[in-house]
Amino acid sequence: MIGTGHYLVLSIALLLIGTLGVLVRRNIVVILMSIELILNAVNINLVAFSDRFQKLDGQVFAIFVITVAVAEAAVGLGILIALFRNKETVNADEVNLLRW
Amino acid sequence: MTLDAVFFWAFALLTLGGGVLTILSRSAVHSAVWLIVSLLGTAGLFLLQKAEFLFAVQIILYVGGIMVLFLFVIMLVNLDQHAAERQFNGQWWLGGAAVALVGVEMAYFFWKGLPSLPPAVATAGEIAGNTERIADLLFTDYLVPFEVASILLLVAVVGSVLMARGRQA
Numbered sequence: 001m002i003g004t005g006h007y008l009v010l011s012i013a014l015l016l017i018g019t020l021g022v023l024v025r026r027n028i029v030v031i032l033m034s035i036e037l038i039l040n041a042v043n044i045n046l047v048a049f050s051d052r053f054q055k056l057d058g059q060v061f062a063i064f065v066i067t068v069a070v071a072e073a074a075v076g077l078g079i080l081i082a083l084f085r086n087k088e089t090v091n092a093d094e095v096n097l098l099r100w
Numbered sequence: 101m102t103l104d105a106v107f108f109w110a111f112a113l114l115t116l117g118g119g120v121l122t123i124l125s126r127s128a129v130h131s132a133v134w135l136i137v138s139l140l141g142t143a144g145l146f147l148l149q150k151a152e153f154l155f156a157v158q159i160i161l162y163v164g165g166i167m168v169l170f171l172f173v174i175m176l177v178n179l180d181q182h183a184a185e186r187q188f189n190g191q192w193w194l195g196g197a198a199v200a201l202v203g204v205e206m207a208y209f210f211w212k213g214l215p216s217l218p219p220a221v222a223t224a225g226e227i228a229g230n231t232e233r234i235a236d237l238l239f240t241d242y243l244v245p246f247e248v249a250s251i252l253l254l255v256a257v258v259g260s261v262l263m264a265r266g267r268q269a
Binding site for chain 2: 002006007010016026027040043044050051067071090
């Protein structure tokens with residue numbers, strides 16, 4: 001029997017994968033994709049509890065999370081294009097203008 | 101094993117396998133394709149939990165919208181020539197330690213919290229369609245957040261155009 005616990009473990013695992021991706025990758029595009037993975041983990045969690053308690057508020061919140069993910073991807077990729085035009089790089093560790 | 105369990109494990113495998121390959125692929129295009137696999141697995145999980153509207157939104161918006169945007173930008177900045185260089189920074193040790201720490205914390209709360217969750221509510225038959233009930237909630241209880249979300253999207257669109265356009269004009 002698949003219960004809420006299964007979904008929660010899956011969501012935790014996906015969150016950890018996404019966090020690792022954000023921390024170890026150099027490519028900014030892949031970092032943005034890892035952030036999408038993290039947001040998806042949150043959505044799985046919200047929908048799992050929505051199903052458990054038969055309340056739809058969790059799914060409405062998941063819609064808002066998706067909205068924020070869209071806005072984040074659009075702005076992030078816009079920043080990436082501006083960055084590429086100015087510095088000719090897509091690696092996060094080569095963007096060190098503010099490093100002391 | 102019931103049919104439900106079979107589908108759950110299949111979609112879980114898609115989700116987690118796609119996620120792992122997303123962060124491990126050398127080429128950004130491969131990462132994007134594996135992320136699509138992971139997102140489709142998540143969509144299947146939504147369907148399994150009777151969230152039909154989110155299933156459709158996930159496929160149309162994520163796979164059809166966001167991932168096309170990602171692939172478009174990858175082609176635009178020509179990332180393929182960057183695939184040959186080093187893809188991981190030297191923070192495996194630090195990153196692994198941080199992730200392990202978060203994992204231990206999550207596992208602890210999961211282990212302590214799961215037995216004390218309130219019991220599951222039984223399904224109360226067929227009330228109304230999932231989409232219909234979500235629409236009801238969105239336009240009554242969540243009307244203000246809904247409008248704020250639309251303003252957020254407007255600001256994001258204007259901001260990204262401004263960012264990508266550059267200094268001229």
